[in-house]
Amino acid sequence: MKFPDPPRLPPYADALTGLRGVAALWVLAFHLWQHAGAPRMALGPLDFTPLAAHGYLGVDLFFVLSGYLIGGPWVAMRLGGAKVAFGTFWRRRFLRVFPAYWAHWGVLALLAAFGRGGFPMGAGEALLSVTLTSNLMDGAPTLNPVWWSLPVEWDFYLVAPLVAFAFASRRSLPRGLLLIVLACVAFRILTWWLIFHQGMEWVSLYRWVIQLPGRIDQFALGMLVAHALVPGRGGSERRLALFGSATVLLAIWLLPRDGYVVDQALAPWLFFQFTVFGCAFAALVGAAAMSRSPPVRALLANRPMVFLGTISYSLYLWHYPVLDALSRHAKASGMDTASWRWAALAVIASVGVSALSYALTERPFLRHRRERPAATSP
Numbered sequence: 001m002k003f004p005d006p007p008r009l010p011p012y013a014d015a016l017t018g019l020r021g022v023a024a025l026w027v028l029a030f031h032l033w034q035h036a037g038a039p040r041m042a043l044g045p046l047d048f049t050p051l052a053a054h055g056y057l058g059v060d061l062f063f064v065l066s067g068y069l070i071g072g073p074w075v076a077m078r079l080g081g082a083k084v085a086f087g088t089f090w091r092r093r094f095l096r097v098f099p100a101y102w103a104h105w106g107v108l109a110l111l112a113a114f115g116r117g118g119f120p121m122g123a124g125e126a127l128l129s130v131t132l133t134s135n136l137m138d139g140a141p142t143l144n145p146v147w148w149s150l151p152v153e154w155d156f157y158l159v160a161p162l163v164a165f166a167f168a169s170r171r172s173l174p175r176g177l178l179l180i181v182l183a184c185v186a187f188r189i190l191t192w193w194l195i196f197h198q199g200m201e202w203v204s205l206y207r208w209v210i211q212l213p214g215r216i217d218q219f220a221l222g223m224l225v226a227h228a229l230v231p232g233r234g235g236s237e238r239r240l241a242l243f244g245s246a247t248v249l250l251a252i253w254l255l256p257r258d259g260y261v262v263d264q265a266l267a268p269w270l271f272f273q274f275t276v277f278g279c280a281f282a283a284l285v286g287a288a289a290m291s292r293s294p295p296v297r298a299l300l301a302n303r304p305m306v307f308l309g310t311i312s313y314s315l316y317l318w319h320y321p322v323l324d325a326l327s328r329h330a331k332a333s334g335m336d337t338a339s340w341r342w343a344a345l346a347v348i349a350s351v352g353v354s355a356l357s358y359a360l361t362e363r364p365f366l367r368h369r370r371e372r373p374a375a376t377s378p
Contacts, residue, residue, distance in 0.1 A: 008081050009072050010229055015291035016065070018300030019284060021308030023061040024315045027146070030055025031320055032346055035327040036338045050252045057248075057277055059149050060218055062316075064281040066153060067222020068289065074164035075226040084161075093157050096313075097132075100361040101150065104317045105130055108143040135211055138204040146320050152211040156219050159212070163220055167227045174227065177220055181275055184217040188271045218278035225286045237287035237296050244283030251276055314357035319350040 033041070033052035041048045070093075073084050109126075113119040120141045121129060134140040135151040142148070166176025191209050194202040208214055228235075251273075256266065291297050299305075308315065326346050330337045 008076055008230065009226055010289060013289055013291040013301070014306050015288035015296055015300035016069070016285070017309035018302065018305035019061070019288045019309065020065060020312040021305040021310075022300070023058040023065065024312035024319075025308055026055045026058035026061070027316060028055075028319045028347070028350060030058070031146075031323055032343060035323045035346070036343060039338045050255065054252050054255060057252075060274065060277045061281045061284070062149070063152070063156075063215065063218040064222040064278055064285055066156060067219035067282075068225045068285050069222075070157060071160045071164060071219060071223035072226030072230075074161050075167045075223050076230045078164045078168040079170065079227070079230050081230065090157075095365040096362075097150075097154065099365050100314060100317065100357060101132070102130065103361040104314075104357065105143070108321060112143055135207060138207060144317070144320055146316060148211075152215065155212045156216070159216070160219070160223075163216065163223060166220065167223055170231060172228070172233065174224075177224055177227075180220045181217045184214060185271055185275060188214050188274075192267070192270050215274055217275050218281075221275075221278040221282040222285060225282050225289060228286065229289060235286070237290040238293050240283040240290075241287035241296055244280045244287065247280035247283070248277065251280070308351070311351070311354045311358040311362075314362060315350065315354035318354045318357055322346070322350045322353050 029052050033039070033055065038053070039049075041052055073081075073089075076082070077084050109119065119126075120143070125134070125137070125141055128134040128137055128140060129142065129147070132151045132154045134142065135148070135155070163180070166180055167174050169175065188209055191202075191205045191214065194205060255269065287296050288300055291301060323346055326342070326349060327337055329335075330342055335342060
C-alpha cells in the first residue's frame with residue numbers, strides 16, 4: 001500500500017531570491033535618496049519620490065519573506081510534514097547570519113576605534129551588539145543604523161516554532177492568525193495611546209512597536225503563504241502579484257510623500273501600516289513562491305535580480321557605511337550628492353563591496369551547509 005507523501009513546501013523558486021533583491025535594492029534606494037538630500041525624483045509628470053521615500057518598506061518585505069522561508073518548514077511540520085531538527089535548524093541559522101555579521105562588525109569597529117569619534121560603545125553595549133541582543137536596551141549605540149532589524153529577525157527564529165501552532169489547522173484562514181493580527185494591532189494602539197496621552201516617558205515603548213511583539217504579524221503573514229502552499233492550495237500568481245503590487249503602490253501614494261509615517265504621527269496608519277503592507281507583501285511572496293507564469297519569472301527570476309538577491313544580506317549590511325563614506329567624501333570635495341553621477345557611483349560601490357563580502361564571509365559557509373541560500377536576514 002502506497003502512503004501519500006507528507007505535506008511539504010514547493011521547491012524553492014529563483015523568483016524568491018529575486019524578491020529578496022527587490023527588498024535590498026529598495027532599502028538601498030531609500031538611503032541613497034536620503035544621502036542625496038531627499039530630492040524630488042520626477043520624470044515628466046511621473047513622480048517617483050514616494051517610492052524612494054518609503055524604501056524602508058524593503059525591511060517589511062524581508063520580514064514577510066522570512067516568515068515564509070524560515071517559518072514555512074515549521075508550518076509544514078504542524079500540518080503533518082517531516083519534522084524539523086532543532087540542532088540542524090540552529091546550526092544553519094548561525095552560519096547564515098553570524099559569520100558575515102561579525103566580519104562586518106569587526107571592520108566597522110576598527111574604523112570607529114581609529115576614527116575621530118572613537119569607539120562609541122562600552123563593553124556591555126558591545127556584547128549586546130555582537131550577539132544581536134541590542135534591542136533589549138533602549139537607545140543602544142550602534143555602528144550601523146540598519147542593524148536595528150537584525151535582532152528582530154533573530155528573535156523571530158526563536159518564536160517561529162511557537163507561532164507555527166497558530167497554523168496547525170487546515171482551515172484556509174486559521175483563527176490563530178486572526179488572533180495574532182488583532183493582538184498586534186491592539187498592542188500598537190495601546191503603545192501609541194500611552195505615548196501620546198500619558199507622557200513622553202513612555203516613548204521607550206516605541207522600539208517594541210517596530211520589532212517584536214509589535215511586528216510579529218508580518219512574519220505570521222509570510223507563514224500564511226506556507227500554510228496555503230503546503231497542502232497544495234494557492235491561486236493565480238498573476239492575480240497575487242497584481243494585488244500585492246497595486247496595494248503597495250496605492251498605500252505609498254496615500255502615505256506622506258516625504259518619508260516616515262511615524263515622524264508625523266499619522267493615525268490610523270500608525271496602527272495598521274505593518275499589517276496592510278504585510279498582506280500585500282505576502283501576496284508577492286506567494287506569487288514568487290509559485291512563479292509559474294512567464295511575467296513573474298521574467299521580473300524576479302532574471303539574472304540581475306537573482307544576483308542582487310543572492311548578495312542581499314551583505315548588501316543590506318554594507319550599503320549604508322559605503323553611502324555614508326562616499327557622501328562625506330563628496331561633501332569634502334565639493335561634489336554634488338544629488339547628481340546622477342554620484343548616485344551611479346554609490347550604487348556600483350555598494351554592490352561591489354557587498355559582492356566581495358558575500359564571496360568572503362557568506363559563500364564559504366553556505367557551501368559548508370550544502371544548501372542553497374534560500375533565506376537571509378535583512
